[in-house]
Amino acid sequence: MSKALNRPIRVLVAKVGLDGHDRGAKVIATSLRDAGMEVIYTGLRQTPEMVVNAALQEDVDAIGISILSGAHMTVFPKIIAIMKEKELTDVLLTGGGIIPEKDVAALQEIGVGGLFPPGTPMTTIVSYIENWVAEHRNF
Incomplete structure (x- = not known):
């Protein structure tokens, strides 16, 4: 517990688009969940709209997108745009998967949080989310 x-x-953990690999x-x-967080997993083949609507309905502190399909430069900007449109500006958008470093920098410039490649220690991801939430959602 935080x-x-x-x-x-x-x-909220989600897979967007046609990427059917969800083991990660x-x-x-x-x-x-094992770190004490409440996790809502949306399953496969979500649209950016479905992800943001679920985040609003579930009153989440963070959205984590797992992406291996190469569509990260489309998916993350679309989710950020919908989050801004729905005034969901105090929720972390983070994620991981196969994302080249140059794309990580471009995504972070538009407001995406930390992005984690395969093999990142779980403690790193847990600490990142805990620290971000403590700093931005302390209410």
Whole structure:
């Protein structure tokens, strides 16, 4: 449980588009849950709109997108745009998968948080989310 919030951090984990490989997303979801977070896993083949709507309905602190399809330069900007449109500006958008470093920098410039490649230690991801939420969602 997050000391800053006096409640568990709520994280939505999603797979967007036609990317059908979800083992990594399930590993992340389980690790976040084991760290004391409440995790909502949306399953495969979500649209950016579905992800943001679920985040609003579930009142999450963070959205984690797992992407291996190469569509990251389309998916993340679309999700950011919908989040801004729906005034969901105090929620972390993070993720991981196969994302080249030059694309990571471009995505972070538009407001995407940390992006983690395969093999990142789970403790690194958990700490990142906990620290971000403590700094930005302390209410």
